[in-house]
Amino acid sequence: MEAKMSVLEVHDASCKDCHRCLRECSVKAIAFEDDQAKIIDEKCIYCGKCINVCPQDAKVPRNELKMFSSYLKSNKKVAVSIAPSFAAAFNLDSSYRIVGALKELGVDIVAETSQAAEYIAAEYQDLVRDNFKSLISSCCPAVVNLVEKHYPELIPYLSPIISPMNLHAELLKKKYGDDIKVVFIGPCIAKIDEADSHQGKYKIDAVLTFDHLKDFMKEKSISPYEEKKLSFDESCFSNASSYPLEKGAIKTAALEEGLESEEIVSVSGVKNCMEVLDDLKKGSLNANFIELLACEGGCINGPAIDKELSKAKRKQLIKKYTAEKIERNNAKNEFNRDKLSLERIYKNKKYNFPEPSEEEIEEILESIGKYSKEDETNCGGCGYDSCREKAIAVYQGLAKRKMCIPYMKSKAESLSDIIVESSHNAIIVVDNDLIIQEFNPVANEMFNKKGRSPVGEPLSRFIDPELFEKVLKENTGIKHRKVSYEEYDLVTDQTIFPLEEYGVVIGIFTDQTEQERQKEEMREMKELAADKAADVVHKQMEIVQEIAGLLGETTVETKSALYELTELIQEGD
Secondary structure (H helix, E strand, O other): OOOOOOOEEEOOOOOOOOOHHHHHOOOOOEEEEOOEEEEOOOOOOOOOHHHHHOOOOOEEEOOOHHHHHHHHHOOOOEEEEEOOOHHHHHOOOOOOHHHHHHHHHOOOEEEEOHHHHHHHHHHHHHHHHHOOOOEEOOOOHHHHHHHHHHOHHHHHHEOOEOOHHHHHHHHHHHHHOOOOEEEEEEOOOHHHHHHHHOOOOOOOOEEEEHHHHHHHHHHOOOOOOOOOOOOOOEOOOOHHHHOOEOOHHHHHOOHHHHOOHHHEEEEEOHHHHHHHHHHHHHOOOOOOEEEEEOOOOEHHHOOOOOOOOOHHHHHHHHHHHHHHHHHHOOOOOOOOHHHOOOEOOOOOOOOOOOOOOHHHHHHHHHHOOOOOHHHOOOOOOOOOOOHHHHHHHHHOOOOOHHHOHHHHHHHHHHHHHHHHHHOOOEEEEEEOOOEEEEEOHHHHHHHOOOOOOOOOOEHHHOOOOHHHHHHHHHOOOEEEEEEEEHHHOEEEEEEEEEEHHHOEEEEEEEEOHHHHHHHHHHHHHHHHHHHHHHHHHHHHHHHHHHHHHHHOOOOHHHHHHHHHHHHHHHOOO
């Protein structure tokens, strides 16, 4: 059997120092390698929150549009099971336009997933009545993943029935034939994983998100806002259409009618769900029915729901859609509940990462400058809730030491200080008011004869600030300008440049005094040599003239050659 692609993929992106996805991930299912984020499948519950917070859109769910398209082109019937949250995803004037759009794409049967939710709700009624321990709803696949991967000891509390999506596949295939292709469309990423891991005969053949559907309809030039209003082939006319909302399952199963309010717990958001599970694990929470939803506010806030509308508006759209359907028809589904395969078996999927000793944790903390509890700022910049949690992740190979932003900042500043302090050049940094911010030891030796610290003093008390003023005014650097300071007996080579974003001007001074002295000495030696040569030439000319007169030869060539020698001696470097 061909292995399927990952549920959630990460495209190459510049993840350096961002860590936003890790900060938002409640189960810390993201690691970093070479400044690139990657999903830790052993931890990931596929809630999809990282998709919406990634500023580079690098996290993407598996796209099964090609599979869906191939089904439409085949000679087999295609049924779409659409989650009731579509009303919040598309903001249609009539929910029945979505049916027209899907039919236009070539879908044979359009069915509401909430049709199956009615049967699940009925099962919840029986389970709550017969159960003597807390029952956790199993409709949210991300919550099921959370229990299986992070709280396996609580698996006995999970409702032992399949989700509405998988039950709907069974309902549709039993009615229309096993060879029909059933495609689920909803707001959830975890549904892709749920379809992959479903047990039993009747499986969903493909899972699309609302975003995938929108892309496909756009590609086919189909607008759900303009298509005909057509009735669902398989409808739901009950409160099950409110399943995407908090307390949706509770309301559909009418559990509030048979239980006291304190016997029912309903929370949404992964962190809130984890708090409930922690309490349940400790035995401090007693409730007959616990509805847990990974997305805050319910499925109307799923990762593939357009966030342009407020949660309040999305909630309003679902309520309107549900009310219209109940008013339209009070018919009941005709499937035989007794013959449905509702049983579900859960697995302990917790991966036990290696645990470091206390000494190993302390070694990692010390390596990033955390020598005491006071040093552990727990700022969260790395994405972890505490320095200790990050240290454990480093030990497990899920995080890097350099992800500690305060440590790296301190290290960079320390390195910068070392470079400045140990430089053989004088370095002076002033602000826009020409007040000294940095005056390294070499600068102190060259210009500070008064002994007191120059930091905070005006630059003019030590040197002429004219060039610094020019750089500030023109916002342009000066390179290798020769400047002499008679009062300090110095000659310098200066490079001065602005750092506008930091509001400072930096001056780098190289002491050229000795080189200038050597040049002056060389020049004086050459002048002396030239004078001596000229004197020799003069005396030699007299002798040459006498000899030339005796020999009858011209002195022009000799004279010219001797003066050329003199000029060469007088030339500079």
